[in-house]
Amino acid sequence: MGVFRALRLLGGLFTFTVVEVVALGLWLALVLEEPLLVDRLPATAPDPAILAGAALVVGLFLEGFVNDLTVNGIRLRIPVHRLALFSITEAVIWVVWLRIAQTVGGVQGIALAGVFLAVVFVPQHTVEDNVLRGKGVLSRLFAVGTVSFSLVEAVGATIWLVFVLEPEAALAKVPVAVQTAMPALLLDYLAVVGLAVLALFLLLEHTIALRFGLRQAPGEKSVRQAVLESLESGSD
Structure with missing residues (x-):
């Protein structure tokens, strides 16, 4: 792997990880109506729940867009409509996840919500991988390789x-x-500590997912290779 390609992959990895962390953190803070955020909204701002949904969908779309660019590079036809669909479905998954945790309550509810997330993310990530690899959206609904980073x-x-x-x-x-030994500020803002922990896990998850997305079966061309070869043949 060339140095420039490695730097591009690392840059993309950190970028879409940060985008997802910010989107999730902003969404949850708005849903739970955290005073530090909600009190700073202008009087004319929409309802926090509406802002939360918009922030989550837009953030997940940007994360998927950067992920696609990282895996395939710049190509002529980026599947924007499919990325938009994935961002909406994943947003729904996160909303249901939170609802399960709040409805059941306590640590048990959070654990049950975590199980739901792990199970549902396997087909979600499999379908996303289908699109990243230029295959049919529903060509596979389960890939063993997605289990690890979904967990x-x-x-x-x-x-x-x-x-x-x-x-x-x-x-x-x-x-x-x-x-x-922890600073008092951290103890006062444990939600931020939790978000930092999430960021570390998402960085690991995205690293595994990126390696999975970049895999190539023997004799199989990547989407980027196919596009470049098509352009080269058209110029001859």
């Missing part, structure tokens, strides 16, 4: 939600010596 994302999201909804339970797992 990583679900675990990270579960830990994040514990910090947000059940901070006492999260602190109970932290040794007293560590809590004593």
